[in-house]
Amino acid sequence: MEVCYQLPVLPLDRPVPKHVLSRRGAISFSSSSSLFGAPDPRQLSQRRGAISYDSSDQTALYIRMLGDVRVRSQVGFEPERRSSHPYLCIDFRTLHTRLGYGSMSASSSPERRVHRLLSFQRYLHSSRLLRGIPQQIPLHILDEDYTGQARCMLEKVGNWNFDIFLFDRLTNGNSLISLTLHLLNQYGLVELFQLDIVKLWRFLVMVQEDYHSDNPYHNAVHAADVTQAMYCYMREPLLAKSLTSCDIILGILAAATHDLDHPGVNQPFLIKTDHYLATLYRNTSVLENHHWKSAVGLLRETGLFSHLPAEDSLKMERELGSLILATDISRQNEYLSRFRRHLDQENLSLSNGSHRHFILQMALKCADICNPCRPWELSKQWSEKVTQEFFQQGDIEKKHKLEVSPVCDREMNTVGNIQMGFMTYVAEPLFAEWTRFSDTRLSQTMLGHMGLNKASWGSLQQEQPPVSVKAEPSSPGTDAEGGAAARRDGNTATGGTSSKELPQGSRES
Structure with a gap:
């Protein structure tokens, strides 16, 4: 059985008022007793927001709950059931260990079926529970x-x-x-x-x-x-x-x-x-x-x-x-x-x-896609993170002999050239029009940061050894998110924009 709860916080050995214990959103249990030893878990699952163990014990530990409380046990509780449909699923966390891609397009076996509206993240979680793999959920307590x-x-x-x-x-x-x-x-x-x-x-x-x-x-x-x-x-x-x-x-x-x-x-x-x-x-x-x-x-x-x-x-x-x-x-x-x-x-x-x-x-x-408009200390972190994600995908594609997606080849691109292309062809045209709509101090600040960040990446590029770039650095196959993220979702595969189309688009009226 596991209880998911987060963040916290009264110190131990403090009396817990009755009106606090009756609140929705609180869990209390006696610090001198077993954590989950008292009530029937089936009764707990029917409670809305508050679970109390031996509330008369003045050394009870009071835990504020930041999220939903879920009580699951190996006996008597099952993950929520939803109508199902097959997921031709790629386990992106273990994909690099696969021998090939032939199995990915095959029909799912019954155990690979997931429920409607069940995200891939939740699918992995429920699969671990069903296979008896313990889920590592840390107790998050902050002072x-x-x-x-x-x-x-x-x-x-x-x-x-x-x-x-x-x-x-x-x-x-x-x-x-x-x-x-x-x-x-x-x-x-x-x-x-x-x-x-x-x-x-x-x-x-x-x-x-x-x-x-x-x-x-x-x-x-x-x-x-x-x-x-x-x-x-x-x-x-x-x-x-x-x-x-x-x-x-x-x-x-x-x-x-x-x-x-x-x-x-x-x-x-x-x-x-x-x-x-x-x-x-x-x-x-x-x-x-x-x-x-x-x-x-x-x-x-x-x-x-x-x-x-x-x-x-x-x-x-x-x-x-x-x-x-x-x-x-x-x-x-x-x-x-x-x-x-x-x-x-x-x-x-x-x-x-x-x-x-x-x-x-x-x-x-x-x-x-505002990351290039943030102060350099923040913008640089986002740029490095999104490029890391690009390159991870490129490594998988190389390993399995797939065509490497634009800007995903770490041997052909750098953080700097990806960022400069993104700013030139995606961010600058958009934020220029936003400034026309709302010419405020914030808009001017964003444009100022973007100009400084672009210059900073240019300086870093000059300090680095040249890189042979096959794909144009401005190719924006993205879902429009953050800094260099402008190439992340790769929607150009549906006949979307290319790096040459964006400047033309910026001139359309």
């Missing part, structure tokens, strides 16, 4: 110094130099949960939409869990970074006075889930290995569709919006998908040209719901 520093950082969450890496350390790897909940509370959205706090906790924990922590770039920290950037953009004067509460909650949730269950490889990789997702979405916006559907799955599983009228709930799911799908870089020219036409014709009206939604799409696209 008050760390949590206090995290709270201080959240007071400045609107600053563009917000250090998401430091915040993630201070929250013990829970930056996405902590940041998203803080923003929802700051806008009063929990109360306004009458969100059940237990369902909200569970949703946020599941979202964070479904990001692959072993991805160097596409992980929960990236999602938290994009969410913080999205908040900065929504605070810009033009948007702050125009966005509705629905716009704001959709913007925050879309940012938090925009890369949900990202496998750490790009779309061309999924296509050329006949992955189930590529077949399901017909080789079109494969990863973006998967991120959206994964988010919808968690919304429905937790019932976060189940109290809303069905029509409203479905509308929010559709608009969430529209925002996430906008991060498909293969449609970069389409969105950029439309944005430019609106700005040239000066016909954007933020009192119009469809126009506000379009601006939210553009804001999310900017947030997703």
